[in-house]
Amino acid sequence: MTRKPTTSRKHKGKGEAGVRIEKLAQSIVDSAHHRRDPTINVPIRALSNIEFNEKTGYIEMGDKAQGRNLFNYGQAKRFMQTVLVGSKVKELIDSGKTASIRQIYYLAKHTIKGTHEKTFEDQSESDPIIEDLEVAVDSLREELHVFAAGRGALIGELTFVDTGDTIDATHLGSGGYAIPSIVEPDVIQFKKCGAKFVLHLEKDTVWRRFVEDRFWEKHKCILTHGNGQPPRGVRRLLRRMHDELKLPVFVLLDNDPWGYYIYSVIKQGSINLAYESSRMAVPDARYIGVSSFDFERYDLTDNVKIELDANDVKRAKQILAYPWFKGKRPWEREIKKMLRNGFKMEVEAMCSKSLSFVTEEYAPERIKNKKFWLD
Amino acid sequence: MTRKPTTSRKHKGKGEAGVRIEKLAQSIVDSAHHRRDPTINVPIRALSNIEFNEKTGYIEMGDKAQGRNLFNYGQAKRFMQTVLVGSKVKELIDSGKTASIRQIYYLAKHTIKGTHEKTFEDQSESDPIIEDLEVAVDSLREELHVFAAGRGALIGELTFVDTGDTIDATHLGSGGYAIPSIVEPDVIQFKKCGAKFVLHLEKDTVWRRFVEDRFWEKHKCILTHGNGQPPRGVRRLLRRMHDELKLPVFVLLDNDPWGYYIYSVIKQGSINLAYESSRMAVPDARYIGVSSFDFERYDLTDNVKIELDANDVKRAKQILAYPWFKGKRPWEREIKKMLRNGFKMEVEAMCSKSLSFVTEEYAPERIKNKKFWLD
DSSP states (O other): OOOOOOOOOOOOOTTHHHHHHHHHHHHHHHHHHTTOOOEEEEEOOSGGGEEEETTTTEEEEOSOEEEEETTOTTTHHHHHHHHHHHHHHHHHHHHTOOEEHHHHHHHHOOBOTTSSOBSOSSHHHHHHHHHHHHHHTTOOGGGGTEEOOOOOEEEESEEEEETTEEEETTSOTTTOEEOOSOOOTTTEEEEEEOOSEEEEESOHHHHHHHHHTTHHHHTTEEEEEOSSSOOHHHHHHHHHHHHHSOOOEEEEOOBSHHHHHHHHHHHHOOSTTGGGHHHHOOTTOEEEEOOTTHHHHTTOOGGGOEEOOHHHHHHHHHHHTSTTTTTOHHHHHHHHHHHHHTEEBOGGGGGGTOTTHIIIIIHHHHHHOGGGOBO | OOOOOOOOOOOOOTTHHHHHHHHHHHHHHHHHHTTOOOEEEEEOOSGGGEEEETTTTEEEEOSOEEEEETTOTTTHHHHHHHHHHHHHHHHHHHHTOOEEHHHHHHHHOOBOTTSSOBSOSSHHHHHHHHHHHHHHTTOOGGGGTEEOOOOOEEEESEEEEETTEEEETTSOTTTOEEOOSOOOTTTEEEEEEOOSEEEEESOHHHHHHHHHTTHHHHTTEEEEEOSSSOOHHHHHHHHHHHHHHOOOEEEEOOBSHHHHHHHHHHHHOOSTTGGGHHHHOOTTOEEEEOOTTHHHHTTOOGGGOEEOOHHHHHHHHHHHTSTTTTTOHHHHHHHHHHHHHTEEBOGGGGGGTOTTHIIIIIHHHHHHOGGGOBO
16 A cells, blocks of 8 residues: 555546556456466545645545455455456447446346356445446546436537537527536537536526526526536536636535535535546636625525524534635635524525526626635 | 316416416405405315326316315415415516426515514425415416426437427437426427337436437437436426327336336326326326336346335335226236236346347337237
């Protein structure tokens, strides 16, 4: 087990994942030929091996790794499972197909010949193996052709190509484009962008308010949502729009610990999947509301208040202690003010002023007035 | 309280909901002028007032109704809440806007002047009032301009107009069209249909398998999913495609009580929202799998088995007792066989044969071979 100073992990381009799996396989074969114990080096995915990098602005995985050996009674099964999942993933890449983590589980599950031993008992065994493989060959899950459940939608000033089809996101009616799980450049290419920024909303219902009021047209932007905590496809797309289209990303979420957490995942990455931050996180994302100070700022009434419960208070204090919030004066003020308020507020509560207050006054003012930005 | 024989509820066209709310309001004003106790007649939404109509093939609400009076200590608050929600809904209709049930809650919530009394304490108070209003004025929620959270997507041989935008669902890449909550004819109009049927899938991940394998193109169909139990928008769209485009609707779900339940909701309507069945249910929908007999039929291995737990067994027995399954020999055989099997099977388990077995062999065979249909 070694530990080196954290550096940003480098990812290679399309098609590379397959090559790296092959290399891994070759090293195992070589070990066998040289009568050495075959081993797979798996970087450790645990709190003990992550760090917040002030410079890049996101959570990163350290360089602690653990060998997984075939000739070790405690590691042999996981070793073989990793090789098995690796071979299934290689088949996917070679055939140009993709599969869900559940489909991978069924693809890889079988009874070992001549025994009653199953390769996997259930999916809770195969999921971590997929994550192990991701870090072992330093590839995003999407590059391994593995997809997660999709959630979230997009509408706005963007034309892009998805699997050969050109999609003009200004002409998608009220429904919008369902953001898939895999949005890598070999699937989605940006063509024409008339947007000045991206506005990400927490919930489908709030997003519909903005779509119905044609906010994207009036303010020349792209509207996305992730139905709660944004899934991988949405986060990756936000990152790509930010990087490749040079668009600022604004985030409008509920004034509650869950909203803060979602913001933090979009911006710094999630603790569980720290190894993906360098491809998913948007450190420049800006939180534009709802803010704990809005109650006074917008002269709101008691009708918008939802009392904090014990769990909210606990979560808020945890979030306040995150290295990326700790010591940031505006965020400390923001979260402490919520705790002092004793209540939380939802974006939808702005309806209590008027149905379209949030699209006609609140959001435009927050985006325009940099003083309101939290970062 | 009266009870008449159940007849199919008749709904009127677009714009009518506003007129009916106005009528309701006028009757209240008239009562006041005539010094009568103002009352709103609310059909009862409870098990005691629903019935399965063998002829139409769906669950229907009976004609039991309850008066809600202003001058009744126990009813006055709910009377006033109903009028309040009615007035907010009328504003929505008049302004051509829509709102979520949460937004309605915030729109209608206020402290009554000169008191500390709030019109609504929380959303659990306003949601049933919206449902009361739906049945009182005999309009779908969507006609009242109220939307639910959206879920689900569509790809396939259909061109339609959504809010003025023409969308060709054969050119939506891998993402697809995110099905909105309101899909009424004033929002969505079908233009060109090259599909021979609709195939509805339970989960996003299975849907992606079909999309990636371009099933819709090979078999000339429309693919939808509802991310679990399909939300209102998806159900209504299935119904409209069935009615207006004359397309058979096939449903491919997991072989478990939850899959049976989803099928039953698509086909007969849900018990809670029986009053909507006549606009949402698709009595002609056909269940094409997964079936309890598939284990032997397709020579599957133990790897596809997921043991039934006590709750599965309980739910299966409940479903077996539903009037629309009871006495149907194929369904009785199907559910009893699952109980005898002692295990359930997911659509994704078909991957254990090969990744695309479900799209290349299973589904085409099930659709072609009417012998396999359950209805």
